[in-house]
Amino acid sequence: MVGTLTARVERPNPRFFVGSGKAEELKEHRLALEADLILVNHALSPVQERNLEKLTECRVVDRTGLILDIFAQRARSHEGKLQVELAQLKHMSTRLVRGWTHLERQRGGAIGLRGPGETQLEIDRRLLGERVKQLQKRLDKVETQRSQARRARERSALPVVALVGYTNAGKSTLFNALTGAGVYAADQLFATLDPTLRRIDGLACGPVVLADTVGFIRDLPHDLVAAFRSTLAEAREADLLLHVIDASDPERDSRVADVAAVLEEIGAGTLPQLLVFNKIDRIEGLAARVDAPDRDGPARVWVSARDGVGLDGLRGAIAAALSVERIRCTLELPVGAGRLRARLHAQGLVAAERADEQGWQIEIDAPRALVEPLFGLAGGDGEWLRAALEPGGKQGLEARE
Numbered sequence: 001m002v003g004t005l006t007a008r009v010e011r012p013n014p015r016f017f018v019g020s021g022k023a024e025e026l027k028e029h030r031l032a033l034e035a036d037l038i039l040v041n042h043a044l045s046p047v048q049e050r051n052l053e054k055l056t057e058c059r060v061v062d063r064t065g066l067i068l069d070i071f072a073q074r075a076r077s078h079e080g081k082l083q084v085e086l087a088q089l090k091h092m093s094t095r096l097v098r099g100w101t102h103l104e105r106q107r108g109g110a111i112g113l114r115g116p117g118e119t120q121l122e123i124d125r126r127l128l129g130e131r132v133k134q135l136q137k138r139l140d141k142v143e144t145q146r147s148q149a150r151r152a153r154e155r156s157a158l159p160v161v162a163l164v165g166y167t168n169a170g171k172s173t174l175f176n177a178l179t180g181a182g183v184y185a186a187d188q189l190f191a192t193l194d195p196t197l198r199r200i201d202g203l204a205c206g207p208v209v210l211a212d213t214v215g216f217i218r219d220l221p222h223d224l225v226a227a228f229r230s231t232l233a234e235a236r237e238a239d240l241l242l243h244v245i246d247a248s249d250p251e252r253d254s255r256v257a258d259v260a261a262v263l264e265e266i267g268a269g270t271l272p273q274l275l276v277f278n279k280i281d282r283i284e285g286l287a288a289r290v291d292a293p294d295r296d297g298p299a300r301v302w303v304s305a306r307d308g309v310g311l312d313g314l315r316g317a318i319a320a321a322l323s324v325e326r327i328r329c330t331l332e333l334p335v336g337a338g339r340l341r342a343r344l345h346a347q348g349l350v351a352a353e354r355a356d357e358q359g360w361q362i363e364i365d366a367p368r369a370l371v372e373p374l375f376g377l378a379g380g381d382g383e384w385l386r387a388a389l390e391p392g393g394k395q396g397l398e399a400r401e
Helices: 020-033 046-056 063-074 078-093 120-155 171-179 222-227 229-236 252-265 311-324 335-346 368-376 381-389
Strands: 037-040 059-062 160-165 196-200 208-212 240-246 273-278 289-291 300-302 326-334 350-356 359-367
Touching: 020 046, 037 046, 046 059, 059 063, 063 078, 078 120, 160 171, 160 252, 171 196, 171 208, 171 240, 171 273, 171 311, 240 252, 240 311, 273 311, 289 311, 300 311, 311 326, 326 335, 326 368, 326 381, 335 359, 335 381, 359 368, 368 381
Parallel strands: 037 059, 160 208, 160 240, 240 273, 273 300
Antiparallel strands: 196 208, 289 300, 326 359, 350 359
16 A cells, blocks of 8 residues: 545545545545555445546545455355355446447348347346356355255254454454364454354353354445355354454454444344453453453453463353253153144254153253244143243143143
8 A cells, every 4th residue: 555545525426426626636646656556445336436447547446346356365165256256246237337339239130120239238247147147046055055054953952153253353263262173364354254163062051063254344245245145144043142352453342333233234133142352462461351241231251362361261151151042951741742742843952852651751952042932832832831941840741731
């Protein structure tokens, strides 16, 4: 970067986004610095981008385009590359310009009775649209496979804990520290694009699956959110979110708000969270600790993933949070409760089962969010299940009768 230029914009100019005077100043600034690329820290409309390029005689890339370029460089897996290409094509589709002015409309035939043929611009749009459809079909297939794997994990009754947070907060380093997975981690934006899952044993709540997900950023492009829907589903359908925060970041409060906004956008805003303040090694005098939840928010855990400090406290906090959000009990169902038994199996809530002449002894080990919808079952099944699962509730035949 050779220079910066700031501007206060109360109302975006339809032509340049900034005012015409500031646009001329940008042109002079670019010429003085001999820059060959202009980055705009805001989303531009296709018209604004083209007008700025024409005025400054220089390539202009807005915030969305830059994020997409970074994602394209970071994508490693087949799914990640498909997702990035889909987002790029959707972004590009609004920015096709008439760059083929040397080609006029071609008339089909010499008689002159046929309509005009396609321009090169129309051909580009059609080919781009066909490619988008192909990518969408391939991603739908990948998403189906990922959903099947997710349902298998639900049937195994293993809770899923997803790492979320602003990009470069240290999620992958924390993931490696907790699991020993050795996944790629670097001090750069969007080092992780593809979700990685590993099992963690030894917690007081039993084994869990930890998922490392893509980093968030302010004003994440909507096309990118749509393309990465299967990846973000690991966060949306988790039992617990570990919101990793760079404790040394002077703008950490705004980063927390940005992540909260993205979680709301993908439908994960109401999931239980732990706030994990990472990189305490960069703050002098700050020690690892666990702050209990209060009225202002969830529990806070202070760690250094790089140095392995505070990880035991984090494991304990994860176990405590999952114990609250998980139901473990044994239900005694009579022979006549076959409908309820089938529903429990269909929802993947049964960890083990023993049968005798009296009926079934069913061990439930599942997230509370999967069990509570069954409280509305008809025929008294839902009310009995609710009463049986209440603390101190009778979980046997006499409670049903």
